[in-house]
Amino acid sequence: MAFELARNITTGQYIPTGSWVHRLDPRIKLVVVIALFVALSLSFTAVPTVLALGLIFAVAAAGRIPFGYVLSGLKPALPVLVLLVILQILFRGQSTPGTVVYFRWWIVNINDAALMAIAVGTLRIVAFIFLTSLMTMVMTTTELTHAIESVFGPLQRLGVPVRELALTATIALRFVPTLAEELERVMKAQASRLGEIGLRADWRPDRAARTRLPLIVPLFLTALRRGEELVLAMEARGYVGGARRNRFRQYHARPLDWAVLVLGLAFCVALLVVPWPTVPELWARLAGG
């Protein structure tokens, strides 16, 4: 239904399966995710990238997330990815000695080394996408903000307002469903007065803009009004920006959490330091073996 896109927006698409992955300490999950991010960014060859992808799918399976659901996270990024691949194939190539050139015209140079680099690079982007979407599937946004606050907490001493940023993020997340309801109300009120909203999909940007602009103004105004009231309510409950606060929510890492942390970090280190064979070497070894 046309108006329901606004209702029940689930930020980050948390999938509550209650698996052991979901129950892990969110701080540990965050640290491992960050480590994997770093490791992926620093490894430029095929094997570690494929291994990391393998790990991501293994964790998704352990978290009882349907395989298809993980893959669907790629959908919105697909057009950009395809474009990226095409552009790279066309303009990336440079022949260096020892490469096999397949095609050459003007600055276009398609050769085996470039294709391999493009494949690895694309695979890496895919892995990033899967990793972020998997993170939100097994971690609620609340857990995520707590984890960020706790993991980056020491930075507070260096003057980074981590606590305030975490609170801001929490409030922003808390208002997503409220503002979504508000948006739905405005859309319905406009439709009731013969506005074109929801009647048909509009592909013409000028018309789409014209139907959307009157949505934004009332939404902003109510958001501001809500914000003012929220500030009053927060002050009334003794909030003073920057003051030291003890947190209600605390996490206690169990042995399983520590084990996951150690194994996760070890995996990431291994991705970086082990001299993984290149793809031609693998072929050679497979052929030879």
Next chain:
Amino acid sequence: MSLLQVHDVHHTYAPERAEPVQALRGVSLSIRAGEYVAVLGHNGCGKSTLARLLNGLLVPTQGTVRVKGWETRDRARLREIRATVGMVFQHPDNQFVATIVEEDVAFGPENLGLPRAEIVDRVAWSLDQVELTQYRGRAPHQLSGGQKQRACIAGVLAMRPEVLVLDEATAMLDPLGRVEVLKLVRQLNRGEGVTVVAITHHMEEALEADRVVVMSEGRIAFEGTPREVFARVADLRALRLDVPGPMQVVQALRDDGIAVPDALTAEELVGSMGAREREANAASLSAPALPRSAVISVSHLAHYYLRGSPLEVQALFDVSLEVRQGEILGIVGQTGSGKSTIVQHFNALLRPHRGSAIALGHDLGAADLDVLEVRRKIGLVFQSPEAQLFEQYVGDDVAYGPRNLKLPKEQVRERVRVAMESVGLPFEQFKDRITFALSGGQMRRVALAGVLALEPEVLVLDEPTAGLDPAGREQIWGLIRGLHARGLTVVVISHNMEELAAAADRLVIVAGGRVALTGTPRELFAQPQALEALRLRVPEITRAFQLLDGLGSQPVLGVAEAVARVKGDGHGL
């Protein structure tokens, strides 16, 4: 010594501006520990400003406010003051800071810098007090209105305040939510000894208080026990306030020269009438309704939200009802009962998932439905006026609909003029006003005018009077009655049984996505137990005469009928 001491307080907003707003002009008030004080007043009388002065959210421009002897001007004491005087606001949605109930409740104690073990204890205690322990892991938007407001109260209780200030905390709640919150507040006051300052314009809520303070124009007009205050009917009406239903009957009888003692509740009204012998007056008081043709008819309607997704919820199960030509139909039900979902089918915002809906000859389930035509003929006005005003100027906003009809310019202008005048907004005076700077009551009128400019045949209003003071409610109902007299069929969603008893021809009561009861107000009020089972109540006046004359008697609707009943009784008083 008093717990709260307000001494000759003046407060002016934006004193540096050319037109400063003087909200308070010399208020003195002292509140003792353990007291329950209700502050009454019409919209804009300064009562919310007074509330915000009590915990130092505002500092008076003149005069002093002391909490346990600490002056609120002394910012060093702010934390103690805020911990002593807790405050609950009108909109529960705008008070949550966390994504989970228990974390929200913990926010106050966290701010107080308490040790974690203490925070955990307090959160558990507060949630237990408001009976929300089982909902502690929920997201706030998954709670009902009453539950949300109770969660907000828990958030304040967790700071262990000695005073609870409720700033119209029940104004946006349905009857059930209101009962929940009032019961909780009473129990906190009586059981836990919490001092309560309740700001309200619901007269019935003021009956709970030990003392009622009536405000007007930034001053305290008068104060006293509820009994003393509500005896001053004429004074209250002069201040755009009202008295509870039974007292209205007493006053009307007195106006007719019949001496009766004061009565604030149905039970007291029965006492006032004396335990004299009466005959139940079984004669019908109104002419039987003429059969009318249906303009909207809905049968076996079902509707699902997010159909086909894992989050699917069934909102309507099996709804059958009709709206008849020229009537005022009231739709009553608690929040979440499905009443808004039903009316959104009337103008094809939602389409039936099962069953059928026909409006003015259009099949609302048909794939080739002329949606715009249906929406033009059936005007739908939503509850929150802010969400319905999209343009900067009032005139443009009212013109939004007619412009979508692609009418010529002069016709648009004429329609806007007629629509604005019909809601009491003079065209020349208001067309160039900025919509978002209007008062709440004016916004509602503009929203109504915007729909009337489409010249609908059926007008559907979702909670048109929620949050308004008695005078504001009466103005809106005056408009509705005027439009109805001009031939419009009207459907009103409302919680307010008194209003509907006075205005509606028929009522449809919705519960759990089904129609629970249908009939004239008189037919439905004849079965108070059935209403009670749906957590709804008959108006106090009706209840008084049911106590007096028995349930078999013809239900009395409104003050005029009550007076007629008493006078036509034959036994005299």
